């Protein structure tokens with residue numbers, strides 16, 4: 001469906017397709033089996049501009065648009081959902097928050113190092129007791145002179161142990177409704193009291209780094225505060241709007257990768273004296289997959305276009321994520337079915353795609369939350 005893409009984006013797609021086939025595919029299954037974050041790939045991600053896709057050239061970034069960001073994530077996901085999650089969260093959440101709401105000094109300090117991969121970015125909103133209801137967080141930041149003292153626990157944090165810094169959301173005002181009393185802080189790795197307390201074993205995206213973070217009397221200077229005091233919840237909703245486009249793109253890539261595998265397998269595998277691709281039951285799965293994925297791609301491109309045009313795109317980003325993630329899970333499931341018993345083994349990548357795709361229905365807001373966002377906009381109009 002690349003007929004409408006500018007040349008720069010077509011080149012980006014082809015470059016990343018080649019890179020992922022050559023340097024990621026041979027390792028992705030192993031990284032998943034070992035549940036190991038592949039630190040060795042980080043310098044290559046930086047060389048390709050994948051760690052600063054939307055960051056301005058002034059800070060060393062590639063300064064490309066939202067569509068380029070979506071294409072980059074999609075291409076990574078075609079081969080490895082974990083790698084796509086790393087690229088999506090690093091760009092969209094951690095560095096995205098600094099890019100959107102950071103002071104000039106914060107941008108100068110963090111963005112160039114994020115672009116080179118010296119510091120990967122993490123972003124900590126979710127807690128053990130609050131996910132969908134993220135304003136219900138209990139982590140607190142209390143002002144003490146020129147510093148803030150942060151206490152709490154964060155859950156499911158991507159790049160939580162390998163990140164060079166983490167944007168942490170904390171309650172700073174208990175006397176106002178929850179959403180009006182939350183602030184953001186940039187906490188550097190190695191800050192006393194800040195640690196990855198637990199690595200989480202996961203169903204999918206197993207070579208993405210996901211941890212529980214502990215913050216015990218973590219002291220940060222006021223210069224580390226990101227954005228206005230008490231305003232970060234609203235900032236966070238904007239960050240998630242962009243992030244949702246990238247999770248939709250991740251789902252699309254996982255689905256496209258699974259469909260490619262299913263097509264190859266359906267042509268090669270024979271039953272009852274002919275390729276299984278000759279059976280209508282298989283053809284219908286393939287046709288439904290292609291149709292669903294193309295529709296998802298159009299929703300993603302619409303959300304990207306609206307964002308670049310400076311128009312509201314919250315509901316459209318939610319629709320793209322909701323649709324793309326549910327389509328991807330179905331496509332990956334059907335692709336596994338087409339592989340029969342082999343699909344159920346770890347000798348083929350299709351089961352990894354299915355496990356990775358499920359995350360897209362949960363991360364950065366579950367499908368239920370996307371439906372809430374879409375309905376809210378619909379009823380308000």
Ligand SMILES: Cc1cc2nc3c(=O)[nH]c(=O)nc-3n(C[C@H](O)[C@H](O)[C@H](O)COP(=O)(O)OP(=O)(O)OC[C@H]3O[C@@H](n4cnc5c(N)ncnc54)[C@H](O)[C@@H]3O)c2cc1C
Pocket residue numbers: 089123124125126129130131132133155156157158159202205210359362363364365366367368369
């Ligand atoms: C691999 C992975 C990586 C992640 N990375 C990050 C990260 O980097 N940073 C970060 O901050 N978070 C991260 N998350 C957290 C993720 O965003 C949350 O898991 C997600 O928002 C859901 O929150 P929860 O797990 O607490 O589920 P809950 O909110 O407890 O939801 C449980 C179930 O109840 C449903 N539900 C909840 N409220 C409603 C309602 N009002 N109506 C209908 N249904 C409802 C949900 O849809 C879900 O099905 C990550 C999660 C995973 C799994």
